[in-house]
Amino acid sequence: MMRFVLTMLAALLIGPVAAFAQDQEPLHITITDGVIEPLPFAIAGFIPETPDAADMASQLTQVVSNDLTGTGLFREIPKSAYIQNISAFDTSVKYSDWQAINAQALIVGAVSMQGGKVAVKFRLFDVFSGQQMGDGQQLAASPASWRRLAHKVADVVYSRITGEGPYFDSRVVFVSESGPKGNRQKRLAVMDYDGANVTYLTDASTIVLAPRFSRDGTKVLYTTFETGFPRIKMLDVATASARLLPEVPGTMTFAPRFSPDGSKIVYSMEQNGNTDLWMMDVASGQTQRLTTSPSIETSPSFSPDGSRIVFESDRSGTQQLYIMPVAGGDATRISFGDGRYSTPVWSPRGDMIAFTKQNQGRFHIGVMRTDGSEERLLTSSFLDEGPTWSPNGRVIMFTRETPGAQGEAALYSVDISGRNLKKTPTPGPASDPAWSPLLP
Structure with missing residues (x-):
């Protein structure tokens, strides 16, 4: 990535001030x-x-x-x-x-x-x-x-x-798709927040899913099927070089996210028919099991201060959202509306959680407070899923897919008030967006 040089100079002279x-x-x-x-x-x-x-x-x-x-x-x-x-x-x-x-x-x-x-x-x-x-x-x-x-x-x-924080000088990593719907080729790509300057990070030789930026924007975690089973890979954005993370033989790992300081990764691991949340230290590769429920726990996301994790689980019988301490332990359910909840993501402001909701045959992108209150649905369509926050916590980008044999996935964004729904231009079908922090 080309080094960006920024200089801030002293105040410039201003013109006359009106009398009023x-x-x-x-x-x-x-x-x-x-x-x-x-x-x-x-x-x-x-x-x-x-x-x-x-x-x-x-x-x-x-x-x-x-x-x-x-x-x-x-x-x-x-x-x-x-x-x-x-x-x-x-x-x-x-x-x-x-x-x-x-x-x-x-x-x-x-x-x-x-x-x-x-x-x-x-x-x-x-x-x-x-x-x-x-x-x-x-x-x-x-x-x-x-x-x-x-x-x-x-x-x-x-x-x-x-009076809000900025977000235009940022990037989005996503899955770029091509080919027929039944045999989509997928590769990782990164672009400016508005769809310009697309660069491809991987080829289309294997399925890739759910890329996620590190807090400093230099690394991307994603799930790859290059070994025949889902595995977590970490990629350097500047060089596009990537490496598989350590694994436990006979397991499948997926849905990874960096901790706010980039030192740890939380992810799902399927072992002996059970899926739990695990934590890995990036430097040492040491792991820690966070959940022991006989249900499926996945889609973890850290709070901005790194103290808590929101995730989805079907421990209550349907997919719902839960929050627990970062070290594991008792989890508190926060979603109680009709339907199923998934893919929770903590806002960079720390005050809200975005999610996907499925109810009565429709998919929605929504937000709620971290205690589950003030739930608000922002979108509704055949298939909306996978929200990601802008760096200032004002805008949410997500995947929208159209129905039918010719249906395609595309990236859309919406303000957290539910206003200004619009499509983000990409070279072709696209899914799984993840917004970077502001660029340095």
Whole structure:
């Protein structure tokens, strides 16, 4: 993976502040579960400051706009409506011109090519209070990483206006599928969160399932059938080299996840007809059994602080969700609604758990509090499954499959309020997404 260079410079000079600034509330989107009117914003175009930066400036502008509008929280005002023409980065903002077209936020940026790198600087303005929001910033990277620059600009804008953590500068590992439905070829792939820059990590010589990122985004765990039975493999994202983890002869291992600090792996192991949860130390390979129930325990996921594990079990007769201490011991059931619950994933915020629910012939992606309260179903279709959280805990990506002989799997995302359901573009059918943390 190409090294990304990021430099944060001191505050840039701001333009004049309108006389009425003190009487206005700071610009902020309050995100609730209700319908949100998208905030209108304007991008005065990323101005090319060197002759060879024109195309790059246009591309950066488009990606920043796509990131913001893609959230459903922002609406870009068409450039044909602009009154003021900002032709230089240090041009003073005429707030009345932007107020006249109802722009509430204004982004001003510039791009240059310097020493073989792309340099981007930008400022964000609260139009109606007549103030700059935070310090201006400058970022730099190699030309191959220009999309990351755009994502980082959009992350800053998003966070300053919403007050939430960023998530655009992240990646998703998934299973890329090809071939007829009855004989799908599967291989691991990784892409930007918005579907760009797809890179394949494995070939299609064997079935691969359920990839999962480490907390630092450098490693991926997944299940492979290359030996004829499910085994856990760990892959280095930068080199695509992988190794099988130690096994107990005569067993099957699957559904692995890293602990938050990356030192341990929790997974399911089937032995003598029984499936339990186990923990493995990554460095030593030593294992510890966490459950001893005669039922099937699988799909474990750590809490962000590493103290607890949520998992699915049929110990009550149907698939339900349980939480237990990381060292094992008594588990507490948290799902009590109608239907069956599976594939629980702890939110990076620590406050919610996403899950798959099957009820009355429909599949749903849902969320609940960690004590099982406030259950809310976000989707409903023929087959929705396998949720994964964005780094800021605001968006969930999952697999949706269509019915019939020609049915295909695809990746979709939805806001945790149930808004903004949309398909994520991939080269072909895709399943089993896992979101990375923010990139360094």
